[in-house]
Amino acid sequence: AQKVTQAQTEISVVEKEDVTLDCVYETRDTTYYLFWYKQPPSGELVFLIRRNSFDEQNEISGRYSWNFQKSTSSFNFTITASQVVDSAVYFCALSEVAAGGSYIPTFGRGTSLIVHP
Amino acid sequence: NAGVTQTPKFQVLKTGQSMTLQCAQDMNHNSMYWYRQDPGMGLRLIYYSASEGTTDKGEVPNGYNVSRLNKREFSLRLESAAPSQTSVYFCASAPVEIFSNQPQHFGDGTRLSIL
Numbered sequence: 001a002q003k004v005t006q007a008q009t010e011i012s013v014v015e016k017e018d019v020t021l022d023c024v025y026e027t028r029d030t031t032y033y034l035f036w037y038k039q040p041p042s043g044e045l046v047f048l049i050r051r052n053s054f055d056e057q058n059e060i061s062g063r064y065s066w067n068f069q070k071s072t073s074s075f076n077f078t079i080t081a082s083q084v085v086d087s088a089v090y091f092c093a094l095s096e097v098a099a100g101g102s103y104i105p106t107f108g109r110g111t112s113l114i115v116h117p
Numbered sequence: 118n119a120g121v122t123q124t125p126k127f128q129v130l131k132t133g134q135s136m137t138l139q140c141a142q143d144m145n146h147n148s149m150y151w152y153r154q155d156p157g158m159g160l161r162l163i164y165y166s167a168s169e170g171t172t173d174k175g176e177v178p179n180g181y182n183v184s185r186l187n188k189r190e191f192s193l194r195l196e197s198a199a200p201s202q203t204s205v206y207f208c209a210s211a212p213v214e215i216f217s218n219q220p221q222h223f224g225d226g227t228r229l230s231i232l
Contacts, residue, residue, distance in 0.1 A: 009157070035220060045160075045207065045223035091159060104175070105221070107152075109159040 004094045006108035013082055014116050021077040021111045023092030029053075032096040034068065034075045039110070040088040048090075051075065082115045089113070120144065123208050123224035130198045130231050138193040138227050140208030148211040149191035150175075150221065151183060153204040160207065166191055198231045205229070 003026040013019045025034065036048040049059060051068050059066050063080045079086055089112045095105040124139045142149065147168045152160040152175075162175030164183040172183050180202060182194045191210075195202055205228050209221040 006159075043205070044225050045209075047220040047222070050220055093160075104162065104165070105150075106162075106176075107160040109157055 004092050004106050004108035006090075006092055006111050008111045009109075010112040010114065012114045012116065015084060016081050018078060018080050019082050019113065019115075021079075021090050021092075021113065023075045023077065023108060025073050025075065025092070025094045027073075027094060027096050029096040032094060035093040035095070035105070036066065036075075036077050037091045037093065037107075038088045039091065045091075048077075079113075082113075084115050084117050087113060087115045121208055121210055121222050121224035123206075123227050125227060126225065127228045128230070130195075130229065132198060132200060132231060134198050135194065135196050136198065137195075138206055138208075138229075139190070140192065140224060141190045142208075142210040142222070143189065144210060144212065144222065145188070146210035146212045146222070147188070149185065150209040150211070151181075151191070151193045152207045152209065153177065153202075154207060154226070155204050163193065163206075195229075200231045203229060203231045 005024045008022055011019055032053045034051045038046045038048055049066055056068050065078045067076045089110045091110045092108040093105050121142045150165040151163040153163055154160050161177045163177055163181050164172055164175055166172045166185040169185055169188045172185055184192045205226045207226050208224040211221045
């Protein structure tokens with residue numbers, strides 16, 4: 001079984017603050033993939049990043065950075081100098097190999113980030 | 118823009134009515150998926166199709182049927198709608214036969230209310 005836990009239901013920050021969204025996962029597989037998606041108030045789902053289980057390098061993309069630590073089964077997402085436009089629900093997802101060889105994704109319940117001006 | 122197109126965007130049904138949600142992608146993706154999103158629950162997989170001609174159940178398949186009409190189209194049918202099926206439904210596609218390490222591309226969602 002696989003499980004993704006986003007313990008923070010809602011986070012509220014003031015613009016320009018840094019904020020970290022936590023994601024903890026459970027899996028028995030050695031090969032798996034982790035993702036982050038953003039869902040702004042308009043409702044669409046926007047892909048942010050993919051990471052496979054063999055690549056623990058942290059990644060930075062502009063104000064966004066991701067910290068993947070297999071030792072703690074975590075894939076945390078940090079926004080530096082947050083902006084109002086970052087207000088959204090953020091989903092962490094895990095994909096591992098299911099019976100029959102296909103990959104089935106599981107999403108966390110999401111963290112709602114509210115950035116106040 | 119190319120991508121995943123869902124129709125309709127909004128729908129209100131009465132309990133017991135049936136309807137089909139349509140999804141089409143023009144990215145030549147092999148895999149397609151249907152999710153439902155409920156408040157505080159994240160996205161839960163209803164059905165998926167790893168490739169044309171195949172469909173499999175996801176986490177919450179009860180009350181739904183799917184058809185992979187061709188490579189482009191994957192429809193979701195509610196035979197007898199129930200209030201518990203009130204939700205936002207998302208269709209997604211991915212460019213490989215299995216989900217693998219490719220991101221899914223999502224449609225804009227269908228808001229379905231069952232009265």
